[in-house]
Amino acid sequence: MFFIGVFGVNNRSKVKKEVDFKCTGCMNTRGEVIENYSSFEIFFIPVYKFKRKYFLRCKKCESLYWLKDENIDEILKSERVSYDDIKEVIYQREVCPKCGREIREKYEYCPNCGHKL
Numbered sequence: 084m085f086f087i088g089v090f091g092v093n094n095r096s097k098v099k100k101e102v103d104f105k106c107t108g109c110m111n112t113r114g115e116v117i118e119n120y121s122s123f124e125i126f127f128i129p130v131y132k133f134k135r136k137y138f139l140r141c142k143k144c145e146s147l148y149w150l151k152d153e154n155i156d157e158i159l160k161s162e163r164v165s166y167d168d169i170k171e172v173i174y175q176r177e178v179c180p181k182c183g184r185e186i187r188e189k190y191e192y193c194p195n196c197g198h199k200l
Contacts, residue, residue: 091124104139104164109178111143116150116158139164144178144185 096119104114117138122129137155139148149171150158158164177186181198192199 089126091127092121093124093129094119094121095129096120099137100159100162101142102139102158102162102164104141106141106144106146107172108146108175109141109144109183110180111141113142114139114148114164115142116155116164138173139169143183144176146175147173149173 096117099116099118101113101115103112105112106114117140119136119138120132121134123131123133135152137150137152139150140146148169150164150168151170154168158168178184179186179193179196179198179200182193182196184193184195186193186200190200
């Protein structure tokens with residue numbers, strides 16, 4: 084946050100909508116579309132939003148995907164995200180689909196429950 088007197092610029096984040104998406108890390112089917120933006124503020128009241136970026140976060144393993152800006156309106160209307168809507172994978176956690184434990188190395192079976200990955 085940067086303020087000069089009564090004016091300032093602040094970075095904000097807001098969950099826009101919960102959507103259908105098959106996570107590549109844990110195979111969960113739900114995620115959240117998150118809008119990150121900068122805002123120009125007067126007396127801490129947002130007046131203008133700029134530098135908008137949209138992300139998808141898995142509800143289970145918190146993997147993070149950067150979404151293409153041109154597809155946002157369609158995503159919010161249909162409430163589903165396809166792999167074509169993703170610009171880049173930012174963070175992906177490998178999680179066992181059966182027990183939900185994080186897997187830090189490449190295993191063929193989960194070290195916690197023995198489920199085949």
